[in-house]
Amino acid sequence: MSKETLHTPYSDLIRDIGMNIKNMANDRLSELGLNAQQGQMLGFIFENQEKGVIQKDLADRFNRKGATITSMLQGLEKKGYIKRIIPEDNERQKKIYLLKKGADLVEEFNKIFTEVEKNITHGLSEAESKIFMELLIKVKATM
């Protein structure tokens, strides 16, 4: 009876490393009462609110469906991190603005994400990190 075992080392390694990254970030962010997804969203709004961020921009940037963004922003608004305002020139849209409570956290978030990022290549030399980056870019582009 041929019972050939399934071997998918690349899939497994990438999934495991991805989980590690997510867990490291969430462990540290949970002290601030938010998760990684919410933290990145506040950061993006902070960086782009002068250009006028609408919900669709967030859906595109974070690869989430419109309904998901609605639900996330309703939560962030209820907790007082953001406000949503319908602009006069287009009543279909809602522009997103960070409130003080949200802005105060952004620096802290960014510090955490930067530290997690450093941790990924922590065990690699400069040269190895460079190669790793190049290979990741190539893999993403060709698969």
Place this chain on the structure above:
Amino acid sequence: MSKETLHTPYSDLIRDIGMNIKNMANDRLSELGLNAQQGQMLGFIFENQEKGVIQKDLADRFNRKGATITSMLQGLEKKGYIKRIIPEDNERQKKIYLLKKGADLVEEFNKIFTEVEKNITHGLSEAESKIFMELLIKVKATM
């Protein structure tokens, strides 16, 4: 006003590639009426059922909580892919067995997972693939 943009290229690339892998697998598996998680679970049960797989083994293998495994297996049992039997020597446990309906699909699943796996390194040379693997292993071990 210092508004330094957050740069996390490694985190982003790994997340994106991971999503790609998951989506490719799910797109193909959905034709069979199951998702990637369920497919891998049936495969693991198939390969190990002679050793006697219990739910805890699945929780460890797939990094899921016991409650999650309970819920997944209840679904697979209801659909007729598996059965769960309390062994005489330890009434706390439930051993998992694949039924014919499940076994019939395992070969198909494995083919899909193997093809997705190949796709990851599809754009890399033999030498690059080898280096990529080594770097992934190192990253996972040191982060």
Place this chain on the structure above:
DNA sequence: ATATAACAGTTAGAATTCTAACTGTCAATA
């Protein structure tokens, strides 16, 4: 031998994300 702790699994309820159907607004066209 009895009490306590560890173990395996289940349930209830929450969080996150999805799809599909919907409302209202704006743009294109004929």
Place this chain on the structure above:
DNA sequence: TATTGACAGTTAGAATTCTAACTGTTATAT
């Protein structure tokens, strides 16, 4: 200008996974 289609966002309901509290079984220790 009236219709039609595209667009932005929302809602309802489903799927997946989690935590916390629970039941019952087995192992350990006093």
